[in-house]
Amino acid sequence: MRAYFKYAFQEEYVIRNPMDKIRFLKEPITLINTFTNDEVVRKVRFYKGSRYLDVRNQLIMILLLDTGMRNAELCGLKLTDIRDTYINILGKGKKIRHVATDTDYK
Numbered sequence: 001m002r003a004y005f006k007y008a009f010q011e012e013y014v015i016r017n018p019m020d021k022i023r024f025l026k027e028p029i030t031l032i033n034t035f036t037n038d039e040v041v042r043k044v045r046f047y048k049g050s051r052y053l054d055v056r057n058q059l060i061m062i063l064l065l066d067t068g069m070r071n072a073e074l075c076g077l078k079l080t081d082i083r084d085t086y087i088n089i090l091g092k093g094k095k096i097r098h099v100a101t102d103t104d105y106k
Contacts, residue, residue, distance in 0.1 A: 040065050063087075067099045
């Protein structure tokens with residue numbers, strides 16, 4: 001509406017721009033509360049054990065928390081994407097980002 005009336009005013013289709021008196025509404029900035037280091041360690045250690053599901057679930061938690069990857073990115077991860085020092089993550093818009101792998105949870 002603002003652009004339309006600006007154009008109409010410039011082309012002299014209207015005498016005045018009624019949108020000049022309307023102000024933009026500012027939306028409050030929402031800050032995301034992140035996990036503390038202690039919470040992250042507790043989430044990872046929740047799956048302790050040597051069974052396949054325990055190790056798999058612990059790895060999933062580590063990948064999600066350390067890399068910030070989305071669920072769909074984790075599900076689409078291939079073995080060839082995992083390197084010694086980094087992981088190739090295929091994200092939205094087919095963009096690839098490289099994430100370093102150096103965190104220790106022992």
